[in-house]
Amino acid sequence: MNEQLRLHDKLFIGGEWVASLDGEMVDSIDPSTGVPWAKVQFGGTADVDRAVAAANEALRGPWSRMSVYERAGILRRFASLYEQHTSELATLESRDNGRPIRETRPDIGAHSQWYHYYAGLADKIDGRMIPVDPSMHVYTTRVPVGVVGAIVPWNAPLLLSAWKIGPALAAGCTVVLKPAETTSVTALVMAKIAEAAGLPKGVLNVVPGHGKTNGAHLVAHPDVHKISFTGDHRTAQAIMKSAAGTLKRLSFENGGKSPHIIFDDADIPSAMNAATHAAFMACGQSCALGSRLLVHEPIYRQVVEELGRRAGRVKVGMPLEEGTQMGPQASAQQLEKTLRYVAIGRDEGAKLVAGGKRLGGDEFRGGYFVEPTVFSDVNNDMRIAQEEIFGPVCSVIPFKTEEDAVAIANGTQYGLTAGIWSQNVGRAHRVANQIQAGTVWVNTYRYLRWNIPYGGFKVSGLGRENGPEALDAYLETRSTIMSLGGSYADAYAS
Numbered sequence: 209m210n211e212q213l214r215l216h217d218k219l220f221i222g223g224e225w226v227a228s229l230d231g232e233m234v235d236s237i238d239p240s241t242g243v244p245w246a247k248v249q250f251g252g253t254a255d256v257d258r259a260v261a262a263a264n265e266a267l268r269g270p271w272s273r274m275s276v277y278e279r280a281g282i283l284r285r286f287a288s289l290y291e292q293h294t295s296e297l298a299t300l301e302s303r304d305n306g307r308p309i310r311e312t313r314p315d316i317g318a319h320s321q322w323y324h325y326y327a328g329l330a331d332k333i334d335g336r337m338i339p340v341d342p343s344m345h346v347y348t349t350r351v352p353v354g355v356v357g358a359i360v361p362w363n364a365p366l367l368l369s370a371w372k373i374g375p376a377l378a379a380g381c382t383v384v385l386k387p388a389e390t391t392s393v394t395a396l397v398m399a400k401i402a403e404a405a406g407l408p409k410g411v412l413n414v415v416p417g418h419g420k421t422n423g424a425h426l427v428a429h430p431d432v433h434k435i436s437f438t439g440d441h442r443t444a445q446a447i448m449k450s451a452a453g454t455l456k457r458l459s460f461e462n463g464g465k466s467p468h469i470i471f472d473d474a475d476i477p478s479a480m481n482a483a484t485h486a487a488f489m490a491c492g493q494s495c496a497l498g499s500r501l502l503v504h505e506p507i508y509r510q511v512v513e514e515l516g517r518r519a520g521r522v523k524v525g526m527p528l529e530e531g532t533q534m535g536p537q538a539s540a541q542q543l544e545k546t547l548r549y550v551a552i553g554r555d556e557g558a559k560l561v562a563g564g565k566r567l568g569g570d571e572f573r574g575g576y577f578v579e580p581t582v583f584s585d586v587n588n589d590m591r592i593a594q595e596e597i598f599g600p601v602c603s604v605i606p607f608k609t610e611e612d613a614v615a616i617a618n619g620t621q622y623g624l625t626a627g628i629w630s631q632n633v634g635r636a637h638r639v640a641n642q643i644q645a646g647t648v649w650v651n652t653y654r655y656l657r658w659n660i661p662y663g664g665f666k667v668s669g670l671g672r673e674n675g676p677e678a679l680d681a682y683l684e685t686r687s688t689i690m691s692l693g694g695s696y697a698d699a700y701a702s
């Protein structure tokens with residue numbers, strides 16, 4: 209029997225649920241079946257204009273007149289309500305992007321911590337007194353940068369929205385959120401939660417839409433003061449070019465090709481657990497994936513064989529089934545991209561150790577499922593080592609020495625995250641200190657928290673999210689210099 213389509217036919221602008229002026233209704237595809245499961249109203253550029261106007265009005269109006277305690281209180285209320293909706297949001301995110309419920313439920317269960325953390329920082333944004341001449345009084349204040357255009361991808365849409373909305377609202381900014389084309393449902397449900405939490409009208413606006421039209425319009429808009437973007441670095445480059453016109457403030461969280469390094473002195477069972485998880489978590493669609501596994505030569509064959517065995521044991525299936533460990537690729541394009549890279553890896557001479565095929569048959573109901581895939585005998589010049597596949601494909605690369613490991617680790621244009629497995633403390637520190645990445649995990653992997661800064665070196669990003677550092681992206685510093693008396697001398701007196 210056909211499921212009834214879930215309908216979201218309104219945009220959230222200025223605290224109201226409004227019909228679009230110039231948008232279109234777009235199907236949202238369930239990646240586990242390839243069949244639409246929801247219909248969503250996309251906004252057009254006129255809707256973006258309305259949302260930006262509403263965000264500016266709220267910025268000048270109620271939001272700026274509130275005390276920091278009131279703002280923090282609203283954020284806390286939102287955090288608590290959001291937490292109560294964990295189960296609903298997790299189910300919707302699994303429908304939208306195919307991540308298994310056993311991942312989305314705990315993940316989304318932790319999102320409220322981001323909002324609580326930034327609520328706690330709202331009254332700690334202060335300036336400083338600068339001692340100068342006794343006749344002068346000099347101080348700095350930190351003021352909201354203004355209206356923020358928050359643009360997020362589809363792989364962890366609610367988490368990445370929290371990373372932007374939390375610090376932006378704590379800093380006193382207002383937000384226009386543009387979710388990714390394929391994952392708008394959760395953003396609209398989150399807006400309902402924000403409304404119920406009493407967020408003043410216009411503080412958060414949600415306008416789903418196409419990146420190349422609506423996203424680009426938001427970026428070029430003269431009344432948007434900052435863009436906070438997560439996605440592909442090539443999109444970030446286009447945004448940077450367009451933002452030059454208004455010299456907007458920018459922060460970027462882009463892709464990665466993270467080196468996950470296992471030395472022969474590592475706790476091998478733990479390293480294997482982490483390597484398998486780092487390769488296939490989030491259906492292989494995480495920016496922090498350990499997609500380049502660098503393995504010390506003495507243990508190389510052993511690790512390759514074990515990873516191949518473990519890849520074959522990952523339970524691929526329907527995202528909402530509790531036992532499913534890996535769901536489908538989030539879209540037909542992602543499936544096609546992953547399979548294309550499998551072919552590229554083969555052509556380049558890498559050895560396919562596990563997986564590599566689309567999964568079909570009744571069990572997989574036409575969804576975008578692919579086998580967890582492992583390539584061995586990869587060298588770092590190959591495209592499967594250099595390019596972000598964003599699918600469950602792990603490239604295993606041998607190395608001889610510490611220097612060798614560092615050179616390979618740093619030998620891509622990316623610099624988001626890295627992992628190191630070694631029980632030699634000196635070696636772990638030596639290597640960590642040389643890695644060009646914003647996050648280095650030692651004897652663990654993908655440990656993320658609201659209070660730990662996260663972001664990329666090189667093309668992987670600009671600025672940091674999480675931690676107090678994230679607030680910097682949403683604040684301007686104003687220096688006020690005041691004379692305490694005395695007259696201003698006539699510079700032109702003869």
Ligand code: NAD
Pocket residue numbers: 359360361362363364368386387388389417418419420422423424425427438439440441443444446447461462463464494495596598624664668669
């Ligand atoms: P994408 O760049 O194609 O799209 C991201 C968002 O940008 C979407 O909302 C899209 O509609 C919008 N967009 C597209 N073109 C635009 C334009 N010209 N102007 C304004 N907005 C535009 O990326 P994606 O495929 O959705 O996401 C996958 C990428 O995101 C991967 O590279 C992944 O590594 C990265 N990512 C990074 C992090 C991180 O924290 N560093 C986290 C998750 C994902």
